[in-house]
Each structure stands twice: as C-alpha cells, then as structure tokens.
Amino acid sequence: MTATPVGPATPPGLPPSLQDLIGKHPGEPNVMDPELLADPFGGYGRLREQGPVVRARFMDDTPVWLVTRFEEVRAVLRDPRFVNSPYSVPGHTGPDPRDRLMEVLGIPEEFSVYILESILTSDPPDHARLRRLVSRAFTARRVPDLRPRVEKITDTLLDELPGHADEKGVVDLIEHFAYPLPITVICELVGVPEADRTRWRRFGADFASLEPERIGASFPVMIGHVHELIAARRTDPRDDLITALIRAQDDDGGRLGDTEMVTLVMALVLAGHETTAHLIGNGTAALLSHPDQLRLLKADPGLLPHAVHELMRRCGSVQMTQLRYAAQDVELAGTRIRQGEAVQPVLVSANHDPRHYGDPGRLDLTRQSAGEDHLGFGHGMHYCLGAALARQECEVAIGRLLRRYPDLSLAVAPGQLTTQVRRRQPGAWRLLGLPLRLMRTA
Numbered sequence: 001m002t003a004t005p006v007g008p009a010t011p012p013g014l015p016p017s018l019q020d021l022i023g024k025h026p027g028e029p030n031v032m033d034p035e036l037l038a039d040p041f042g043g044y045g046r047l048r049e050q051g052p053v054v055r056a057r058f059m060d061d062t063p064v065w066l067v068t069r070f071e072e073v074r075a076v077l078r079d080p081r082f083v084n085s086p087y088s089v090p091g092h093t094g095p096d097p098r099d100r101l102m103e104v105l106g107i108p109e110e111f112s113v114y115i116l117e118s119i120l121t122s123d124p125p126d127h128a129r130l131r132r133l134v135s136r137a138f139t140a141r142r143v144p145d146l147r148p149r150v151e152k153i154t155d156t157l158l159d160e161l162p163g164h165a166d167e168k169g170v171v172d173l174i175e176h177f178a179y180p181l182p183i184t185v186i187c188e189l190v191g192v193p194e195a196d197r198t199r200w201r202r203f204g205a206d207f208a209s210l211e212p213e214r215i216g217a218s219f220p221v222m223i224g225h226v227h228e229l230i231a232a233r234r235t236d237p238r239d240d241l242i243t244a245l246i247r248a249q250d251d252d253g254g255r256l257g258d259t260e261m262v263t264l265v266m267a268l269v270l271a272g273h274e275t276t277a278h279l280i281g282n283g284t285a286a287l288l289s290h291p292d293q294l295r296l297l298k299a300d301p302g303l304l305p306h307a308v309h310e311l312m313r314r315c316g317s318v319q320m321t322q323l324r325y326a327a328q329d330v331e332l333a334g335t336r337i338r339q340g341e342a343v344q345p346v347l348v349s350a351n352h353d354p355r356h357y358g359d360p361g362r363l364d365l366t367r368q369s370a371g372e373d374h375l376g377f378g379h380g381m382h383y384c385l386g387a388a389l390a391r392q393e394c395e396v397a398i399g400r401l402l403r404r405y406p407d408l409s410l411a412v413a414p415g416q417l418t419t420q421v422r423r424r425q426p427g428a429w430r431l432l433g434l435p436l437r438l439m440r441t442a
Contacts (some may be wrong), residue, residue: 030057031064031320031344037424040319041361044068044349052333056344059426060101064323064342065335066349070357070375072333073350078380080124082324082343085116088123089327089340097342098323106212107219114223118263120271120322120382127381133248133256134264135385137189137241143388146185150396153184158404162438170411173434177401178280179273182393186272186386190265191233191240199225204274210425226262241268268386276390278317278430280397283308285434286315287398289414290363297365298402304395307365311394313374314363319348320427321378348429350375411435 022030029036029047036043047054048068058064067073076082086092102112115121119130136142157177164176179201187197199222206218230242237243242265249256287294287307297303324343329336337343351374352360357367368374377384384390402408410417412435423430 024061025057028055028057028063029066030059030061031066031426032059034424037426038418040348040429041352044319044346045352047346048349048353051335053335053337058101058323058342058344060104062097062100062342064344065332065337067332067343067345068349068353069333069355070350070353071355073345073347073375074379076324076332076343076345077321077375077378077382079330081327081330083123083327084121084127084322084324084382085123086325086340089325092340104212105210106214106216108216111220111223113259114219114263114266117259118267120267124381129255130260130264131385133245134241134268137244138386138389140388143392146189146389147392147396149188150181150185150393151400153181154396154400157181158400161405165438168411169437169439170435171438173284173401173436174277174281174431175433178284178397178434179277181280181397182276182390183269183273185389185393186269189241190268190272191238191242192229192269196225196229200269200273204270207270208274208423208425208428208430222266223262226265227258229265230258230261241265272386272389275317276386276393278428279308279312279390279394281431281434282315282317282429283311283394283398284401284436285410285414285417285431286311286363287402288408288410288436293363293365294402298406301399301403303365304399305391306368308391308394308398309368309372309374309376310363310365312376312391313351313357313368315429316347316351316374316376317428317430318376319346319429321345321347321382345375347375347378405438407437407439409437411437 022032022034024030033043044066047056047066050068052067052069052072054066054068056064056066067076083089086097096116098116099112102109102115107115119127119134122130157180161171161176165171183197183200187194187200192200203218203222206214209215230246233240233242233246237246245256245261245264249261287297293307297307321344324345326337326339326341326343328339331337332343350356354360377387377390417431417434423432
C-alpha cells in the first residue's frame with residue numbers, strides 16, 4: 001500500500017510578490033483578495049449585488065472592470081467589441097498592458113510570446129485560423145469515437161484504486177483517478193509519449209503555484225519540451241494532432257508559425273487535463289456532500305449528462321475567462337467602458353446569479369434538463385474547444401466510479417475540503433486532494 005497525499009494542513013498562501021499588491025486601492029477589490037480566494041461564491045456574490053460592472057484590480061494591480069451578472073457576462077463573451085488582445089484595439093501600439101502580469105508571474109521576457117500570442121489570447125482572423133486547425137479532433141463526430149478508449153482508461157484506473165489506499169483505507173481521487181484519466185486521453189490525442197506525461201503534471205503544478213521562481217524555472221523547460229516533441233514528430237509522424245499540425249504547416253506554406261504550433265500544443269495539453277481533472281474532483285465531492293442528489297443519480301444514471309452540466313455550473317474549476325479589452329467605447333449595463341480598458345467576465349458569479357437561476361446555491365441535477373444553461377465552458381467564439389470531450393470524460397468517470405464503488409464516501413467532513421485541501425488561486429476552484437473511502441467501514 002502507498003500513503004495517499006491529500007494536500008497540506010492549510011492551503012498554500014500567496015507569494016509575497018502578489019501579497020504586496022493587495023489593498024493598495026481602497027474600494028477597488030483585487031482578484032487576489034483573501035476573501036475572494038477563500039470564498040469566491042460569497043465574495044463575488046456580494047460584488048454582483050453591488051452592480052453588474054464593478055471597478056477592481058487584476059492580480060498584477062492593473063485596473064479592470066469585473067462583469068458579475070449572467071446576462072452581462074454572456075453579452076460580453078459574444079460581443080466582438082470586446083477582444084482578447086490589446087493589439088486588436090484600434091490605434092494600440094504598445095506597451096502591452098499584460099507585460100506587468102508576465103513580470104509578476106516570473107515569466108522571462110523572451111518567453112512571454114508563448115502566452116500573449118496563443119489561441120487563448122488571439123482574435124479573428126487568427127483565432128478562427130488556429131481553431132480550425134485543431135477543431136477536427138474535437139468535433140461531435142470525433143468525440144464519441146474516443147469513448148471506448150476513455151472507458152477503458154477509466155476502468156483500469158478504477159481497478160487500481162484500492163492499491164493506492166493508505167493504512168486507513170483512504171485513497172486520493174485527484175492523484176490516482178481525476179488527474180490520470182484526462183491527461184492520458186489528451187496526451188494520446190495530441191501525441192505526448194507516456195514517459196513524458198508526469199512532466200506535464202509538474203508543469204501544471206508549477207504554473208498553478210503562482211510562485212514566480214517556480215514558474216520562471218519551469219516555463220522555459222515546458223516550451224523546450226514542446227519544441228522537442230514537434231521535432232520528433234517531423235522525423236517520426238504518427239496518427240496524432242502534432243503530426244496533423246506539422247502537415248498543415250507544410251501544406252499551408254508555413255502560415256502556421258513555429259511559435260503558434262508550440263502554443264497550440266501547450267494550450268491543448270494543459271487546458272485539456274487540468275480543468276477536466278478538477279471538474280471530476282469537484283463534481284465527485286459535491287455529489288458525496290449532497291446525499292439526496294447522489295441517490296437521485298444512482299437511481300437514474302440517465303441523468304448523468306444533465307448532472308455534468310449542473311456540476312459545471314455549480315462547482316466548475318474555471319471561474320473567470322481570459323481578460324477582454326474594449327475595442328471601442330462601450331456602454332455596458334449603464335457603465336461606460338473606455339476603449340482599451342480591461343474587462344474580466346466572472347463565470348462563478350454569473351453561474352450563481354439569482355436573476356437567472358432559482359436558488360442558485362442549491363445543487364439540482366435536474367436543473368439543466370432543457371440543455372446547457374450555464375457559462376462554465378464560456379460562450380461565443382471562444383467557447384471551450386474541448387467542452388464535448390470534457391463532458392464525456394466527466395460522465396464516464398463519475399458514472400463508472402459510482403457503479404464500481406457504490407459505498408464511496410468522503411474521508412473528511414465536507415467543510416474540511418475548503419479549509420484544508422482547496423487551492424486558493426484567482427479564477428480557479430480546485431482541490432489539492434480528495435480523500436475518499438471506497439468501501440463502507442464497520
């Protein structure tokens with residue numbers, strides 16, 4: 001048996017470089033405020049009642065407009081007047097307002113291009129071009145074809161779970177199930193060899209730490225690793241996405257740049273496992289903390305697709321979108337947003353807006369029965385590319401987990417998950433560990 005890590009006794013604190021920026025502007029909350037990190041549902045809920053658009057500070061202390069209510073967030077996400085890159089704002093020539101964030105996070109200047117010019121931060125026409133290159137791997141036809149492989153990986157991990165239990169019969173679902181499933185799926189799809197997958201777990205952990213020293217050391221290594229993967233596929237093509245990108249680059253006369261290819265691979269692998277892993281973890285914890293909804297799902301497994309949407313609304317792991325910038329003066333809910341100003345749509349606030357949902361804090365697996373009525377995967381042209389795959393993985397993971405271990409239970413009180421093993425970082429709701437008992441104890 002191996003000991004099961006379930007996270008530190010208290011959540012990690014903020015790095016000094018970020019702590020020093022909090023509270024410098026009275027009346028303008030910083031997204032790094034401890035209150036918002038500890039309880040984003042309550043904290044952003046109070047800001048939501050203050051107004052649909054609230055003046056605040058981003059994590060690097062730069063000004064930002066927080067958009068807090070469902071209708072306004074959805075409006076921003078589908079409005080082409082709000083762009084992802086400040087260079088899409090007419091007349092903008094620099095400096096880049098995001099440079100300060102790169103400095104705070106410890107990302108070396110020569111590597112910032114891999115974040116600032118990726119598919120996640122691009123606008124039309126480049127965004128449509130890049131999205132088209134990888135969208136075929138995530139189409140409604142392709143994703144169901146992956147289901148047998150997802151099911152096989154899931155069953156193998158479930159078989160192995162008891163062997164990871166500690167002497168008290170406790171196993172960490174994040175470490176031994178929620179993470180390995182999506183990282184295996186996305187790495188196979190993209191073309192990352194099995195031997196390299198533990199490196200991506202470290203890359204993700206370093207970036208999530210928000211510690212400049214860790215990020216500054218890790219990020220260049222990750223970029224170098226992706227360059228190596230692409231070089232290897234040039235000499236040894238396979239049936240994977242990296243090979244497809246290389247062929248697209250060759251067929252398109254080099255319009256897909258080397259830097260763009262690296263950012264595509266990096267974004268797909270990191271976003272393709274981190275967010276799904278924590279949706280599985282958060283969703284499982286929520287179900288085990290709500291016995292009535294757990295019984296409902298066990299009695300009717302056909303509720304799973306609706307349940308996943310409700311879990312995404314109620315406790316999705318992504319709580320904010322990328323920053324947007326006003327390409328022109330925009331009037332939003334009575335607030336004048338000037339050209340070039342930054343806007344932060346807050347998904348966690350929108351998805352708990354009582355103006356849109358009745359009793360939004362309640363977990364109700366039948367709430368989404370009419371379809372996807374939440375913003376957990378975003379909205380508009382930047383709607384999550386891998387949403388269908390993430391939903392499928394979550395359905396398979398939770399459905400088979402509950403069927404294989406019907407007596408599954410939390411090994412700690414639900415409140416301890418927040419106070420002891422919840423990572424506190426802006427825009428994310430993630431467990432460091434999820435300690436469970438697979439079998440009922442006497």
